[in-house]
Amino acid sequence: GENVEQHPSTLSVQEGDSAVIKCTYSDSASNYFPWYKQELGKRPQLIIDIRSNVGEKKDQRIAVTLNKTAKHFSLHITETQPEDSAVYFCAGHTGRRALTFGSGTRLQVQP
Amino acid sequence: GAVVSQHPSRVICKSGTSVKIECRSLDFQATTMFWYRQFPKQSLMLMATSNEGSKATYEQGVEKDKFLINHASLTLSTLTVTSAHPEDSSFYICGGQADQETQYFGPGTRLLVL
Numbered sequence: 428g429e430n431v432e433q434h435p436s437t438l439s440v441q442e443g444d445s446a447v448i449k450c451t452y453s454d455s456a457s458n459y460f461p462w463y464k465q466e467l468g469k470r471p472q473l474i475i476d477i478r479s480n481v482g483e484k485k486d487q488r489i490a491v492t493l494n495k496t497a498k499h500f501s502l503h504i505t506e507t508q509p510e511d512s513a514v515y516f517c518a519g520h521t522g523r524r525a526l527t528f529g530s531g532t533r534l535q536v537q538p
Numbered sequence: 539g540a541v542v543s544q545h546p547s548r549v550i551c552k553s554g555t556s557v558k559i560e561c562r563s564l565d566f567q568a569t570t571m572f573w574y575r576q577f578p579k580q581s582l583m584l585m586a587t588s589n590e591g592s593k594a595t596y597e598q599g600v601e602k603d604k605f606l607i608n609h610a611s612l613t614l615s616t617l618t619v620t621s622a623h624p625e626d627s628s629f630y631i632c633g634g635q636a637d638q639e640t641q642y643f644g645p646g647t648r649l650l651v652l
């Protein structure tokens with residue numbers, strides 16, 4: 428089955444700096460890679476996703492890049508703000524199956 | 539995005555009792571629903587996949603007789619934790635799949651077994 432690894436486990440940045448979270452996956456058949464943001468005690472919220480036929484996708488301050496050859500994808504957050512502080516999960520997906528989540532990254536944005 | 543509701547949001551029960559958690563897709567038909575469990579400071583772990591009108595598929599290590607899943611309609615799936623014990627205390631989250639890929643999560647149910 429799919430295995431998704433995520434790094435780093437914790438990340439602290441100063442407000443205004445950029446944050447990058449990286450994930451690797453094992454199943455070359457995976458074709459959909461969402462990123463979720465989870466605040467304490469709340470559900471994961473989809474913030475951006477990318478499909479395997481695209482190398483990069485951007486939505487305002489958030490971007491995701493995908494390298495199919497290397498089987499890794501990354502989340503980039505620019506101009507970070509304190510409200511970006513949360514746990515971020517990457518995930519991999521193949522067809523109509525459950526998501527396989529990474530272990531999560533706790534992002535702390537220092538004001 | 540699509541909306542998924544989940545009830546109750548929080549439940550406290552005595553050891554040995556059963557707890558039912560409902561997951562509803564409010565504005566779409568979820569032919570597949572997924573049940574996850576999340577322990578503190580950990581990732582979401584898939585427990586089972588629920589397809590409307592058929593038996594759920596459980597992940598390795600998840601007892602199907604303990605975690606009963608019913609997906610009787612395209613908008614409702616239920617998870618019943620039978621004979622709950624303190625080690626079952628966790629955050630349970632359902633996810634409804636609207637199209638071939640995107641999953642939308644319910645708000646979660648925090649279960650505390652005393």
